[in-house]
Amino acid sequence: MNLVIVVPCFNAQDNLSKLVSSIRSQKDDRWSCVMIDDISNDGTWKTMTSLVGDDSRFTLIKNKVKKYALRNIVETSRKYKKRDVAIGVVDGDDFLCNDDTVSLVLEEYEKGADVVWTAHRWDINGMNISREIPNGVNPYQWPWCSSHFRTFRSSLLDKVPDENFQDFKGRWFKRGYDQALLLPLLYKAKSRVYIPNVCYQYNIESVSLPVRDPAEREQISTVSFVRSRGFLEKDENSL
Numbered sequence: 001m002n003l004v005i006v007v008p009c010f011n012a013q014d015n016l017s018k019l020v021s022s023i024r025s026q027k028d029d030r031w032s033c034v035m036i037d038d039i040s041n042d043g044t045w046k047t048m049t050s051l052v053g054d055d056s057r058f059t060l061i062k063n064k065v066k067k068y069a070l071r072n073i074v075e076t077s078r079k080y081k082k083r084d085v086a087i088g089v090v091d092g093d094d095f096l097c098n099d100d101t102v103s104l105v106l107e108e109y110e111k112g113a114d115v116v117w118t119a120h121r122w123d124i125n126g127m128n129i130s131r132e133i134p135n136g137v138n139p140y141q142w143p144w145c146s147s148h149f150r151t152f153r154s155s156l157l158d159k160v161p162d163e164n165f166q167d168f169k170g171r172w173f174k175r176g177y178d179q180a181l182l183l184p185l186l187y188k189a190k191s192r193v194y195i196p197n198v199c200y201q202y203n204i205e206s207v208s209l210p211v212r213d214p215a216e217r218e219q220i221s222t223v224s225f226v227r228s229r230g231f232l233e234k235d236e237n238s239l
Contacts, residue, residue: 003102118149130147
């Protein structure tokens with residue numbers, strides 16, 4: 001089994017060197033990486049192409065239409081839904097901080113896991129908000145604790161209609177994508193595994209967002225809407 005690491009990027013030029021290095025430094029080479037430049041207005045694309053060079057393990061995509069992180073992740077992941085691979089998400093301004101991350105995650109998928117997440121650390125204080133979810137609980141009704149490093153089995157996405165990632169008008173969520181992505185996947189997962197090893201650094205001081213307050217308000221609104229609505233069951237015409 002392999003891990004496909006999806007990296008949505010927006011104005012991430014200053015963080016990409018450490019991110020790419022952290023992926024290349026993995027001791028387990030069963031990985032590939034898809035990096036997506038989502039209409040950045042800095043040097044993200046130039047930096048990305050320079051860092052990756054001719055490394056065939058990386059696939060680089062330059063969007064012509066703004067999609068935001070959630071749509072980028074879902075559309076990329078759906079390309080792998082017929083293959084038995086794990087999908088992992090690393091934000092363009094973060095990085096992996098454990099060279100055994102790939103091994104730790106794939107070990108759980110080989111045991112039958114559907115969703116796996118790890119402990120992480122915040123850059124400002126080392127905080128980790130991730131933890132285990134008790135068996136049998138509805139993730140929509142449980143405090144958020146399935147944060148970075150977020151991964152899921154590619155085939156699981158086939159059980160989640162796109163409507164779960166969109167508002168009532170069919171518009172893809174722009175903010176709050178971590179919960180908008182993981183909650184429906186956790187809901188459909190038969191096996192959910194938390195790895196207590198710290199594998200991911202979350203750079204909360206990221207400069208990719210020029211104005212944080214409006215984005216944070218939209219994030220809170222999205223998360224509240226997603227949780228109150230719950231899971232939308234599959235319709236024969238939805239996929």
